[in-house]
Structures are given as C-alpha cells and as structure tokens.
Amino acid sequence: EVQLVESGGGLVQPGGSLRLSCSASGFTFSSYAMHWVRQAPGKGLEYVSVINSNGGSTYYSDSVKGRFTISRDNSKNTVYLQMSSLRAEDTAVYHCTKRVYCSGGSCYGFDPWGQGTLVTVSS
C-alpha cells in the first residue's frame, strides 16, 4: 500500500523554526518528485513547495520563499520541510503528496496524500 505519513508539527512561537518530515512507503520513492500542500484553518488548499526526484531542483511559493527549505533523503524514503521565521499565517495542516501513478504519459493529479501534521504559530 502506498502511504505517506507526516510528523513534526506542533506549537511554535512567531519567528521560530520547525522541521516537518514525511515518510513514504509502498512505492519507489526515488522516482517521484515530492510536494507539500497546506490548509490554514477555515481556508482552502495552498501549494507550498516541491523537490524533484534526486533533490537537485526545488520550487517554493512566494508566501514561503526564503523562509522554508525542502529537502529529501532517498535512502530513508523521507522528504523534509524546514520552516523558519514562522508567522501566524503559517498556521496550517501540512500535507505531503506525490503525482498519481498512471501508465504512459503525464499524470496530472496528486495521490496519495498524507493525513497531515498541524503547525500552530502563536505566542
């Protein structure tokens, strides 16, 4: 079974740091780019960041650029999101996900998603 499990969330003060982890199983982790998506309380889904399969290329949304760093360890089947200079508006459930598997051609969709880990930024 393909599975993604996030961890590392918690309560942190404004300006603080936190590192999220996403452990993957059930698929060839090193073959997939990995993505982070978040959902603030009462809000919709927001795309955060992506890292390609070998870790050589990354992308960040404008809202987190310069403050968050995505990385991965293919030997541990884990992707990370290092968050620093945290703000109240970073409070959200953070999900990791990957492109859906499909045979032939490009597959435009994310599946599966982890259950998410809650990050609360508050004093």
Next chain:
Amino acid sequence: DIQLTQSPSFLSASVGDRVTITCRASQGISSSLAWYQHKPGKAPKLLIYTASTLQSGVPSRFSGSGSGTEFTLTISSLQPEDFATYYCQQLNSYPFTFGPGTKVDIK
C-alpha cells in the same frame, strides 16, 4: 501564477441529485487539471486526474470533462458520503494552484 475560480462556491443538494461544479483557469492549461474531495480531518482524495480520468477506486458517478480554461466535475447521483468540499487544481505550471473550493451540503 495561474488563477482558478470555481462555481458555485456553495451548493445545497439532495441525495440522488445531479451536481455539476465548474472550474475556470485564468489561462489555458490543456488537460492539466485534477479534482479532489476533501472532508474535515481527512486527507484530500483524488477523484479525477488529467481532467477526465477517473482515479482507481472512485465510484463511476463521478466524472470530469473540459480542456483549456473550462472544466467540470459532475456527480451523476449524489450519495450521502459525497457531502464534502471539492477542489480543482492545475498542474500545468508552478505553483500548482487550487481553486477556492465548492462546499456541497445537504438540502
């Protein structure tokens, strides 16, 4: 960034109703669109990928269509377990933006 709009933002429907949700992109995205169902406290669930392909295990009452800038998600006969929020997402260019969501509630 590519902006997505969804309509309606909220709809109230009864079990057995046919429901259609529309997603419009601010520029052409070919078929690079997905639809998700999201319930509180759960992980988003992929329903449709590449605009019209039904994800494995998803009931056939769900269908997707469209290309370019206009897309639709249709639920042919709404079931009790379908009451949730539905999001479209474009995967044409970064950031892979989401629509604002459509909440489907019980009439």
